[in-house]
Amino acid sequence: MATTGTDLSRMREMNQLSIVWALRGNPPSTVTELAGRTGLSRPAVDVLVQALVTDGWAAVEEPGARSVVGRPARRYRFRADAGHALGIDIGVHKVLVMLSDLEGNLVEAVRRPADPDADPAARLATVDAAIDELLDAAGMTPSDIWGMTVGVTGPVDATGRTSLFTPLPGWGEADPAGHLAARFRCPIQVENDCKLAAVAERWKGVAQDADDIVYLLAGIRTGAGLILDGTLRRGHGGAAGEIGALKAVRWLDAPGHLAACPGVPATARPGEAAAWVFQAAREGNREARTAVRRYTRDLAVGVAALVLALDPEIVVFGGGFSRSADIILDPLQRELTKHCLRLPELRTSTLGDESVALGGLRLALDDIDKRLLSAELAAPRAPRG
Amino acid sequence: MATTGTDLSRMREMNQLSIVWALRGNPPSTVTELAGRTGLSRPAVDVLVQALVTDGWAAVEEPGARSVVGRPARRYRFRADAGHALGIDIGVHKVLVMLSDLEGNLVEAVRRPADPDADPAARLATVDAAIDELLDAAGMTPSDIWGMTVGVTGPVDATGRTSLFTPLPGWGEADPAGHLAARFRCPIQVENDCKLAAVAERWKGVAQDADDIVYLLAGIRTGAGLILDGTLRRGHGGAAGEIGALKAVRWLDAPGHLAACPGVPATARPGEAAAWVFQAAREGNREARTAVRRYTRDLAVGVAALVLALDPEIVVFGGGFSRSADIILDPLQRELTKHCLRLPELRTSTLGDESVALGGLRLALDDIDKRLLSAELAAPRAPRG
DNA sequence: TGGATATCGCTGGGCAGTTTACTAATTCCC
DNA sequence: GGGAATTAGTAAACTGCCCAGCGATATCCA
Numbered sequence: 001m002a003t004t005g006t007d008l009s010r011m012r013e014m015n016q017l018s019i020v021w022a023l024r025g026n027p028p029s030t031v032t033e034l035a036g037r038t039g040l041s042r043p044a045v046d047v048l049v050q051a052l053v054t055d056g057w058a059a060v061e062e063p064g065a066r067s068v069v070g071r072p073a074r075r076y077r078f079r080a081d082a083g084h085a086l087g088i089d090i091g092v093h094k095v096l097v098m099l100s101d102l103e104g105n106l107v108e109a110v111r112r113p114a115d116p117d118a119d120p121a122a123r124l125a126t127v128d129a130a131i132d133e134l135l136d137a138a139g140m141t142p143s144d145i146w147g148m149t150v151g152v153t154g155p156v157d158a159t160g161r162t163s164l165f166t167p168l169p170g171w172g173e174a175d176p177a178g179h180l181a182a183r184f185r186c187p188i189q190v191e192n193d194c195k196l197a198a199v200a201e202r203w204k205g206v207a208q209d210a211d212d213i214v215y216l217l218a219g220i221r222t223g224a225g226l227i228l229d230g231t232l233r234r235g236h237g238g239a240a241g242e243i244g245a246l247k248a249v250r251w252l253d254a255p256g257h258l259a260a261c262p263g264v265p266a267t268a269r270p271g272e273a274a275a276w277v278f279q280a281a282r283e284g285n286r287e288a289r290t291a292v293r294r295y296t297r298d299l300a301v302g303v304a305a306l307v308l309a310l311d312p313e314i315v316v317f318g319g320g321f322s323r324s325a326d327i328i329l330d331p332l333q334r335e336l337t338k339h340c341l342r343l344p345e346l347r348t349s350t351l352g353d354e355s356v357a358l359g360g361l362r363l364a365l366d367d368i369d370k371r372l373l374s375a376e377l378a379a380p381r382a383p384r385g
Numbered sequence: 386m387a388t389t390g391t392d393l394s395r396m397r398e399m400n401q402l403s404i405v406w407a408l409r410g411n412p413p414s415t416v417t418e419l420a421g422r423t424g425l426s427r428p429a430v431d432v433l434v435q436a437l438v439t440d441g442w443a444a445v446e447e448p449g450a451r452s453v454v455g456r457p458a459r460r461y462r463f464r465a466d467a468g469h470a471l472g473i474d475i476g477v478h479k480v481l482v483m484l485s486d487l488e489g490n491l492v493e494a495v496r497r498p499a500d501p502d503a504d505p506a507a508r509l510a511t512v513d514a515a516i517d518e519l520l521d522a523a524g525m526t527p528s529d530i531w532g533m534t535v536g537v538t539g540p541v542d543a544t545g546r547t548s549l550f551t552p553l554p555g556w557g558e559a560d561p562a563g564h565l566a567a568r569f570r571c572p573i574q575v576e577n578d579c580k581l582a583a584v585a586e587r588w589k590g591v592a593q594d595a596d597d598i599v600y601l602l603a604g605i606r607t608g609a610g611l612i613l614d615g616t617l618r619r620g621h622g623g624a625a626g627e628i629g630a631l632k633a634v635r636w637l638d639a640p641g642h643l644a645a646c647p648g649v650p651a652t653a654r655p656g657e658a659a660a661w662v663f664q665a666a667r668e669g670n671r672e673a674r675t676a677v678r679r680y681t682r683d684l685a686v687g688v689a690a691l692v693l694a695l696d697p698e699i700v701v702f703g704g705g706f707s708r709s710a711d712i713i714l715d716p717l718q719r720e721l722t723k724h725c726l727r728l729p730e731l732r733t734s735t736l737g738d739e740s741v742a743l744g745g746l747r748l749a750l751d752d753i754d755k756r757l758l759s760a761e762l763a764a765p766r767a768p769r770g
Numbered sequence: 771t772g773g774a775t776a777t778c779g780c781t782g783g784g785c786a787g788t789t790t791a792c793t794a795a796t797t798c799c800c
Numbered sequence: 801g802g803g804a805a806t807t808a809g810t811a812a813a814c815t816g817c818c819c820a821g822c823g824a825t826a827t828c829c830a
Contacts, residue, residue: 070776235696311620
């Protein structure tokens with residue numbers, strides 16, 4: 001622990017930051033309220049918040065009619081629109097880009113379809129076009145973006161590539177961070193999509209109250225993202241959660257049980273086949289129910305391995321198949337009971353296919369905060385990386 | 386993030402603590418050296434370190450002959466003996482108690498054999514006797530102990546009990562923390578032995594350079610402890626690492642392959658049987674080699690599950706069988722290669738059977754540090770829990 | 771219109787750390 | 801042996817920051 005000495009100026013910075021924290025995420029606040037929240041005296045808060053106003057971090061709110069006695073206080077608000085973050089989901093079938101302000105409020109979102117067989121260059125061109133459209137709609141330039149995260153499939157190594165494996169054709173050699181760095185000066189993170197979805201569930205989804213979470217992505221692909229002690233765990237090589245690679249865990253083949261179900265229309269694409277089976281199972285089709293049972297049996301082994309390894313509080317059931325949670329969750333729970341020592345709570349994701357981009361936003365915002373903490377609080381601009 | 390405001394007195398505390406950190410773990414230091422390390426000015430360090438001396442946290446070192454020009458500086462050292470910590474390993478066959486000062490230097494250790502069939506009361510009596518002997522030898526009283534950790538087998542829940550399961554007879558209902566709290570006022574942690582061994586390997590063992598570690602306890606029992614991002618992961622219910630409970634992971638039966646090896650002396654106890662097999666395998670006995678291969682095959686499935694789930698940098702091979710790493714490590718590595726995406730480095734523990742008690746010391750010291758950080762630095766005494 | 775109430779803005783006091791300057795204690799070298 | 805060089809210890813003045821407290825100000829309500 002390399003605790004370093006503190007002097008007055010550093011103390012002032014800390015107090016100014018503590019006011020930023022007290023301001024952010026709260027309705028416009030009076031000096032007295034801020035003093036109460038930070039433990040500082042009113043005069044101190046007054047001086048500091050005025051410095052924040054001149055720096056552009058805070059703004060004075062026009063007082064509306066208020067029904068209190070006494071002299072109405074000025075109210076200050078955090079200027080969440082001083083900077084913005086981008087969350088980018090580069091999926092197999094779509095590209096989704098989301099823009100939020102510093103408080104995480106969604107400003108714009110642009111979705112574009114993507115060809116599953118597109119090569120990396122074409123895919124990145126789609127991303128560029130989506131970003132252009134989004135920045136245009138929001139009236140912004142690249143310099144307004146302080147941080148961004150790109151979500152991709154497959155484990156991401158330290159260089160931001162997915163060289164280990166990826167279902168996207170040719171993507172193993174792609175370098176999305178390098179590509180975007182040509183236009184954006186801000187730090188650019190690249191992260192696995194399951195991991196980002198896990199982050200999103202803890203931020204705005206069904207796992208906001210938990211610190212130890214296993215996120216299960218169940219769809220054509222199967223994957224997992226881990227949150228332990230409240231923060232995303234990447235593993236030393238970024239491959240944490242890839243339990244599906246274990247032979248005893250048949251995650252690669254598991255969705256095959258659905259596709260192989262007798263009665264599936266021959267013309268159905270993989271996702272449609274699964275939906276057909278789930279619907280048939282709902283209607284009581286025996287063969288479909290068997291297929292679902294086989295699927296969940298395979299799925300459960302991997303989940304159980306993660307649960308036993310990590311002992312999470314919650315398992316979040318996400319991914320494309322989470323729309324059919326009504327038919328999957330019960331058998332999955334039964335299977336897990338067989339395997340696990342202590343069964344964590346099982347919840348179904350509600351974020352839909354926006355979770356990856358949302359998680360990207362959260363990670364970018366976290367990174368901005370971390371840089372804010374270490375940097376001095378000058379005029380609002382992207383704190384240097 | 387509930388950042389709270391700071392005033393002058395808090396600043397002084399922080400600076401005093403920063404001097405404590407700069408003092409600790411270093412040879413006796415001059416004021417100038419401390420100023421360089423903390424970034425504070427010499428006069429400030431001078432005042433603060435003198436306050437530390439009067440409080441009893443620091444002491445002036447008698448200057449020896451020194452071959453520098455200029456006026457010789459006073460040297461100050463951290464009084465590591467101001468407080469002490471206890472690491473207690475309550476094993477199946479032994480009880481080991483270790484005493485260290487605040488810098489983690491070992492002061493005393495007492496080991497006592499334990500009857501594997503002893504009931505909890507008898508086992509705790511052995512612990513008490515060992516502690517008595519140790520405190521007596523060190524000339525200390527319970528009030529000199531600022532923190533302690535008890536290592537036990539089986540997953541430890543939030544109340545410090547091992548109700549889920551434990552190989553110790555009757556131990557599921559035992560409450561070692563409650564028992565010790567009758568004599569000791571300091572905070573008492575109870576933790577799983579594998580987890581403590583993992584902590585010890587990162588502190589003084591073969592994994593000091595890694596932040597993501599899977600510790601494998603291989604012996605009559607098989608277990609694991611996890612360190613991620615540099616800190617021990619307990620899981621929500623304290624059961625992280627219990628991958629052995631998965632049916633596909635045959636950890637419970639794995640050592641059976643050794644005991645069932647043809648040629649094992651009928652009179653041998655479990656541990657002796659394993660040692661016999663390893664020795665026979667070393668000497669080229671085909672049946673023994675087969676038994677070892679079967680053992681490692683079962684062992685590897687669980688390790689692979691942990692490796693895939695967590696993507697650690699290092700797997701530490703510990704436990705009683707680590708003495709025979711020469712004959713186990715190669716086949717284990719071969720098996721792991723089959724299962725894993727990316728093979729972490731495999732290292733053999735060198736701490737022997739002291740690792741649990743050592744890890745207990747480290748955890749107790751960490752806890753003391755955490756309390757120091759939040760409390761004011763008064764005269765040296767156990768910072769209130 | 772005047773009282774009640776709460777905020778705003780200002781001033782003096784105390785504290786912590788820095789800077790600067792000076793004195794004290796050594797060693798080195800002639 | 802004595803002076804120069806070097807480094808440590810100490811005291812003063814200075815700056816910056818927060819806090820307590822007081823009067824001024826703005827609004828509501830009777």
